[in-house]
Amino acid sequence: MEGExxxxxxxxxxxxxxxxxxxxxxxxxxxxTFEANNGKEALLxxxxxxxxxxxxxxxxxxxxxxxxxxxxxxxxNIPVILLTxxxxxTDKILGLNIxxxxxxxxxxxxxxxxxxxxxxxxxxxxxxGMAASHSTLSTGGIELDDSAKSVTLDGEPVSLTPTExxxxxxxxxxxxKVFSSAxxxxxxxxxxxxxxxxxxxxxIRHMREKLEINxxxxxxxxxxxxxxxxxxxxxxx
Amino acid sequence: xxxxxxxxxxxxILLITAFGGTLCTFYLYSEGCFAGGTFxxxxxxxxxxxxxxxxxxxxxxxxxxxxxxxxEDMYLQSMRNNYSQEYSNFVFELKEEDGKVLFSNYTEQAxxxxxxxxxxxxxxxxxxxxxxxxxxxxxxxxYINNQIFTALSSQRNAIIAxxxxxxxxxxxxxxxxxxxxxxxxxxxxxxxxxxxRIPLDLLAAVTLLVSGLLILSSGPFEWYxxxxxxxxxxSVVPVLILSILLILLICASIRTFAVRVKYGKWWQNxxxxxxxxxxxxxxxxxxxxxxxxxxxxAYIFINAVMVxxxxxxxxxxxxxxxxxxxxxTGVLAALCLLVIQMRSLQKxxxxxxxxxxxxxIDTRNLLWDFRTHGENLNHxxxxxxxxxxxxxxxxxxxxxxxxNVSHDIKTPLTSIVNYVDLxxxxxxxxxxxxxxxxxxxxxxxxxxxxxxxxxxxxxxxTGAVAMDLxxxxxxxxxxxxxxxYTERFAESNIEAVLGNTETEAPVLADGRLLWRxxxxxxxxxxxxxxxxxxxxxxxxxxxxNVTVTIKNISKFPLNITTDELMERFVRxxxxxxxxxxGLGLSIAKSLTELQQxxxxxxxxxxxxxxMLRFPAYx
Numbered sequence: 001m002e003g004e005x006x007x008x009x010x011x012x013x014x015x016x017x018x019x020x021x022x023x024x025x026x027x028x029x030x031x032x033t034f035e036a037n038n039g040k041e042a043l044l045x046x047x048x049x050x051x052x053x054x055x056x057x058x059x060x061x062x063x064x065x066x067x068x069x070x071x072x073x074x075x076x077n078i079p080v081i082l083l084t085x086x087x088x089x090t091d092k093i094l095g096l097n098i099x100x101x102x103x104x105x106x107x108x109x110x111x112x113x114x115x116x117x118x119x120x121x122x123x124x125x126x127x128x129g130m131a132a133s134h135s136t137l138s139t140g141g142i143e144l145d146d147s148a149k150s151v152t153l154d155g156e157p158v159s160l161t162p163t164e165x166x167x168x169x170x171x172x173x174x175x176x177k178v179f180s181s182a183x184x185x186x187x188x189x190x191x192x193x194x195x196x197x198x199x200x201x202x203x204i205r206h207m208r209e210k211l212e213i214n215x216x217x218x219x220x221x222x223x224x225x226x227x228x229x230x231x232x233x234x235x236x237x
Numbered sequence: 238x239x240x241x242x243x244x245x246x247x248x249x250i251l252l253i254t255a256f257g258g259t260l261c262t263f264y265l266y267s268e269g270c271f272a273g274g275t276f277x278x279x280x281x282x283x284x285x286x287x288x289x290x291x292x293x294x295x296x297x298x299x300x301x302x303x304x305x306x307x308x309e310d311m312y313l314q315s316m317r318n319n320y321s322q323e324y325s326n327f328v329f330e331l332k333e334e335d336g337k338v339l340f341s342n343y344t345e346q347a348x349x350x351x352x353x354x355x356x357x358x359x360x361x362x363x364x365x366x367x368x369x370x371x372x373x374x375x376x377x378x379x380y381i382n383n384q385i386f387t388a389l390s391s392q393r394n395a396i397i398a399x400x401x402x403x404x405x406x407x408x409x410x411x412x413x414x415x416x417x418x419x420x421x422x423x424x425x426x427x428x429x430x431x432x433x434r435i436p437l438d439l440l441a442a443v444t445l446l447v448s449g450l451l452i453l454s455s456g457p458f459e460w461y462x463x464x465x466x467x468x469x470x471x472s473v474v475p476v477l478i479l480s481i482l483l484i485l486l487i488c489a490s491i492r493t494f495a496v497r498v499k500y501g502k503w504w505q506n507x508x509x510x511x512x513x514x515x516x517x518x519x520x521x522x523x524x525x526x527x528x529x530x531x532x533x534x535a536y537i538f539i540n541a542v543m544v545x546x547x548x549x550x551x552x553x554x555x556x557x558x559x560x561x562x563x564x565x566t567g568v569l570a571a572l573c574l575l576v577i578q579m580r581s582l583q584k585x586x587x588x589x590x591x592x593x594x595x596x597x598i599d600t601r602n603l604l605w606d607f608r609t610h611g612e613n614l615n616h617x618x619x620x621x622x623x624x625x626x627x628x629x630x631x632x633x634x635x636x637x638x639x640x641n642v643s644h645d646i647k648t649p650l651t652s653i654v655n656y657v658d659l660x661x662x663x664x665x666x667x668x669x670x671x672x673x674x675x676x677x678x679x680x681x682x683x684x685x686x687x688x689x690x691x692x693x694x695x696x697x698x699t700g701a702v703a704m705d706l707x708x709x710x711x712x713x714x715x716x717x718x719x720x721x722y723t724e725r726f727a728e729s730n731i732e733a734v735l736g737n738t739e740t741e742a743p744v745l746a747d748g749r750l751l752w753r754x755x756x757x758x759x760x761x762x763x764x765x766x767x768x769x770x771x772x773x774x775x776x777x778x779x780x781x782n783v784t785v786t787i788k789n790i791s792k793f794p795l796n797i798t799t800d801e802l803m804e805r806f807v808r809x810x811x812x813x814x815x816x817x818x819g820l821g822l823s824i825a826k827s828l829t830e831l832q833q834x835x836x837x838x839x840x841x842x843x844x845x846x847x848m849l850r851f852p853a854y855x
Contacts, residue, residue: 015648021655085647090703107651107685110658181716198735201720223717225748226709 007121008050010034012042012065013057013083022055025110026117039063039071046072053121055113058084058095066098073099079120083108102219115213122154137172139231140220142211144172153211163188164207167200168231171221176233178224204229241417245488248414251407252484258400265393268386276386277350282369285378286352289327290365293320294356297331297340302359316340326379327352329367339363411491419496427500433493438507444490451479451486525606536568578607585614594621632699639695643688650688653681690820693753697827704747704831708854711742711751711783712776718755719774722763730768731789736775742783744851746832754828754836757821758787758847767792767843778853785849795845799838 009031011022016037023033034049036042038060045051054072058065069080082095082103095103102116123141137144141154151158151168160168166188171179181200185191204223208215222230265271268279276282296319300312320342322328328349331340349368356363373380389396419427432440497503504510520528543561581598588596596618600611657677665671696702719726719733726733762772770790777784795802803822822838829836834851 015652017652018648018655021652021659024659025655085644085651106647107654107681110655180710180713182713198716198720198723198733201717202723203720205720205723223752225717225752226711226714226746227707227748228713 005125006030006032007052007125008032008034009117010036010042010045010049010051010054012036012039012054012060012068014038014060015057018057018083021110022113025114029114029118031117039065039068042068043071046076051076052078052124053117054078054080055117056080056082056100058082058091066095069095069100070098079124081113081116081120112214119154119213122156137169139172139175139233142168142172142220142231144169158210160207160210164203164210167203168207168211168221171229171231175231178228178230180228183228200229241414244410244414248407248410249481249484249488251403251410252488253481255400255403255407256480256484258396258403261389261396262393262400265389265396270390270393275390276383279386281382281386282350282379283352285382286327286350286367286369287354289378290329290352290354290367291356293329293331293340293365294358294363297363298358298361302361313340317342322375324375324377326370326373326375326377327367328370329365332364332366334362334364336364415491415495418492419499427496429496429500432489433496433500434506436506436508436511437494437497437503438509440493441490444486448483448486451483454479539564575604575607578603582607582610582614585611585618589614589618589621594618594625633701636695636699636701640692643692646684646688650681650685653677654685657681687820690824694820694824694827697824697831700831702750702828702831704750706745706747706832708743709746709748709751711744711785711851712738712740714748714751714755715774715776715785718752718759721756722759725759725763726772729763729766731763731766732771734771734773736773738776740778742776742778743854744783744834745854746834746851750828750832754825754849757825761821762787762789765792765845766790781853783851783853787847789845791840791843791845794843795840799840802838802840803836 056065079101421428772789826836
């Protein structure tokens, strides 16, 4: 919980049991919840109550989640997290393209869901709150301040080892560029990449644990399998 | 019938008058009648006079050569009688070249139309000078022809009119007759007479021959009356009869052709057509071997004929040699065409054997047996395409079903996972309840993994996976994978030994899918490795292939075959107490094969070995 503000979260799913479970989790974390069973109800509630975040199921009667999300984007810029039973990449991409901020596939881990909700709310409420200095690099929710040698994720400080910090700095200085293990090794260790034995991979793995909500499905620190690693370019979510 | 016969007779008569009238008109025109000419000014009078002079010369020559004095005198006396002014209207002198008069019927100086002629008879040459008298008193050919000429000339306009009308009428009558030809009273359709049944080309040849003979046989007859007594008998009558015969022949030909055309397919009743028909019948319904044999002998025969022609008739050399060259070039071209068609069939066969069942040969340009063969090949292709499509459809249906079912399972599963988690957070002291919750937790997690794997396995098996093939370095991928698995290896108490990852080993693949393969294999290694052993991972570039080998020591004795291990839902432990869906290796194999790689397992005692092979990317 940040500050004294109580955040309002709209849960939209046609499966009542899921709605109640989510309600239990969210209220226990101190959020106020609103319930809707389809997209139409969700849009009505949005017009009457001051909602800060929406959890939206995709497959719903009356009005599906994709259409509802694109409609609410016409008026609101609050974060929307899609709940989907489809795990295909095309569905994820479609969801993000029509204006969703994040997605989570069913059956989901409650802890992971809570982490995503918190991250989205932090970024939404903190928006524009920080003055960016020239020595600050930022990608999505990650901010790296080279003068203070500190890294924050959605405003929260993250503790990285010096090697991890150097790797992150290298990747963030070149967003979108793929570095192979050998290239990272030679740039960060200043040494030939002889007999690395997966050292870089292990470091990256640790960094993902610290920087990502779901290390197996990273948002920022991406693994390009068989090529190397990169930081996603841009500031989409 | 009678009316038709009468009409036909009338037609013949009309044709005769039309022909006769036309001949007369030509005669009068060429003699200058229409320009106001008379018998005196015509060419005819000269022609007659020259013939007359020849007769004189012949008679004299015959009298003086090869006869004794007595006979000579007798012949000359008879000549004098024949050419006396009583019988002849021609007054003349027969002279030698130098002007010496040999014979003359001059009795008085007479004026008239002057005619002069040089004669060459045998070795001798003569000169005839004479006049056709103004007054034609004797009844000779000059007289007769003058009479005829005057008579025809006076009726010249009538003759033109008559011939024109005759032509008009005969053409009209011909049209009427042609429409009625071939019909018989009381009988339907066209009735063919024996004459109409004769092959047309044969009939045409005979008709042309007869007409030729008729025209030739009219040669000896004079085309103008010579003497009064044979005016009718010797000249006009035979010519007239021959003309009538010719006209009858023409009429019969017109009639029979009209009947044949009306009967339909007139060209079929010809010798040439019958021969071709016979040859065609010999050729069709024969096996391809017979056709080849017949064609071969035909080829030999034609060449033999040409060789014979070449040696027997030297004059035809110019004609035979180019003809032979042309013929043999044509045969070569035809052979090449056949070979090309054979080749296109071969190609189609190759495509079929390669599994391209969509390929269809264009049979429109193929000949005979090639076309049938091509159509058969096309039918095979169509049948196979249909079978393959059916199979793909059923596979797709299966995948769709699995996807939908697992999708429907996920929603209730979400509730189960969530509420189990909520239960765990409740303050429960009962040991038993806690144990039960633990079971629910584990099994719901397994169910989750199983539904996800099921969708992946079915998609990988049917190829319904979106692939983005790029250059992927297998050495880098292996390093990354081992990095991801460091903690899990440590948990399972096994040590990873990497080999040969310093050099790049690029292949063309989808890195994300390849990671799924490595993920499944390494997860397998963690689950089934004997603790305190090593897992060996190596990349090798050899013979244009990149091979990744992963070896570990199995915890359980592997008493099943490697093929069975890759089957869906088969697991190394028969009791199935460990986590996992039993789909891991099956998915790994399918995904590898989708990316044109090969996935193989081998078991040697407790040594479990996975080999991935991809063609190297350059």
